[in-house]
Amino acid sequence: GLTPDDHAETTLLVEGGTSQHQSPAHPPSRGSPAFVTTEEIQRTLGLDFREAIRIEEKTQGFPETSSYRHAAEDTRSIYARAWRSLARFARTRLGLLQTLCRDRTKDKVLALLFLHYSEEQDRNEKGFCSIANVSAAITKYIAAFKGEPHTIIRNAKKAYRTKRPTGARHAAVPNMHDMLDLVAHMPLDTEKNTRLKLICLLALLGQKRPSDIVRLWRHDRSTKLRIQRLDTPPWARRVRTEAATVLHDLGLLPRDNLMDDEFIIFSFRAYLPKQSTLKTKKYADWIDLIENRFFPQLCPVRTLARYYFLTDECKIATELRLSKLRTISHITDDRGANPIAAAPLIISLPARNASMRKGLRSSTISNRIRDALLTPLNLHADFVPYVTRCMSASYKIAYGLPVATAMHVANNSSEQAFLRHYRVAPLTPIDKSRLHDVGYHDWLVPRAHQLTKSSLPALGNPSARPHTRDDEAIAQALAIQPRRRSKRKR
DSSP states (O other): OOOGGGTOOOSHHHHHTOOOOOOOOOOOOTTSOOOOOHHHHHHHHHSOHHHHHHHHHHHHTOOSOOGGGGSOHHHHHHHHHHHHHHHHHHHTOHHHHHHHTTTOOHHHHHHHHHHHHHHHHHHTTOOTHHHHHHHHHHHHHHHTTTSSOOHHHHHHHHHHHHHSOOOOSOSSOOOHHHHHHHHHTOOOSSHHHHHHHHHHHHHHTTOOOHHHHHTOBSSTTTEEEEEEEOOOOGGGGSOOOSHHHHHHHTTSSSOSOOOTTEEEEEEEOOBSOTTOOTTSOOBOOOEEEEOOSSSGGGOHHHHHHHHHHHTTTOOBOSOEEOSSSOEEOOBOOTTSOSOBOOOBSSBOOOOTTOSSBOBOOHHHHHHHHIIIIIGGGTOTTTOOTTHHHHHHHHHHHHTTOOHHHHHHHHTOOOHHHHHHHSOOOOOOSSOGGGGTTOOSHHHHHHHHHHHHTTSOOOOSSGGGSOOTTOHHHHHHHTTOOOOOOOOOOO
16 A cells, blocks of 8 residues: 555665565455554554564454564574664654555555654665664564464565675675684693683684583583594694593593504584574584694694593583573483483683572674674784684685585575675685695694795795795795705806
8 A cells, every 4th residue: 555645665675676666555354454653653663572462363353372472582682672763763653554454455565664763774775684674574464363464564674685785794804814823822731721712713724603612511422532533644743632531531532542643533513503493493404624734833633632532520500591582401312301400611710709500692602702802813803703714714715725614514505695604715725736735624724824834935926926936035935045056067
């Protein structure tokens, strides 16, 4: 029902490329919902979203079993914020609201109000996410008494996404080698430093979000350690750390006398990852981090072994508070059955008045990553801790890792979304051809980082690179004097 008299003509659908003409509103047929008044719409928008849903279901005689009630508490809070945003918009446009309520049903008024809200966001050049949550909240509310989404909302969302598609979160990424330098110099002397190093290695080498790191558990449903023989080049077997002995003493490895070609592999997966729902996937895919014996300062297995040793005798609470509204008290199997209590992997430090340690929240993990990796490099004003996920994937792909493997490690299913948000072409100091014998995703960047220590120093201007056959230029780059060639006697 869009008519010139209402001033409800919109250019969003036309410019977005999904124009569908809506016929003028007709009086409702017998048995259809009655027309709504301005006061009723204002009263509905003034309610809390949860209360508005409850009242509508009670009025229609529906049981309180809507899909909204099965949503996670975090999702409900998103709906509530979106509902309040729509209410603020309606309060500032009382004249528009009175016009929209002229001989229309409640679902049509809300749909047209959303259309004007979308136009306002479009004029302010806001992205698609600015309207997505509002449309979801309205759709959930309409479903409480009608059971199907409104055509105007569906078409407006499609047009808005077409006109203002979601862009890449980062146009550039930090230098990952600078961050690896910071991590390599982190000591393993205290529990605090060891925990910080483990968090950084999971984020940089495992491409994990802070929320994924939080959802790792000290149980074989989420974390495992095993010994495996690997066919590796000699440079990958240079040193053997104390990790095997420590893990064997803790009962996490069957033996500690490993052969030269045997490596410890840490396998992990997050419980209830971001992509999962309560009805489908319970875990992310298993990801392997392999013992690093060529650069032990960046070895995740060695760091994990030290962290297990330092926290072995701690009393850890099995409940994990993910947010203000959600707490996990147990983990299940892959099918969501057989719940058991388990302790989180990353836990709080000892407190003076607390006997139990607790799992950390993702905001705490984000703050630790920011303070350890971004602030020392003066990047905290330009990037958020989430950038480590994009940076890690970008560097691995630049060094030759297939996109499909990078997607699997990051637990991404959409290649289009992955390439848009997580692939940036960084400037790499090592050509990927020198990494042809690196067969594992978590070894690529550490091996490249190791090679940078024994290669020519990186030059800021590519045109200033010395010619590989010019001895004088190479000598100048290395700040040494060239050798004088002796003249042969004829």
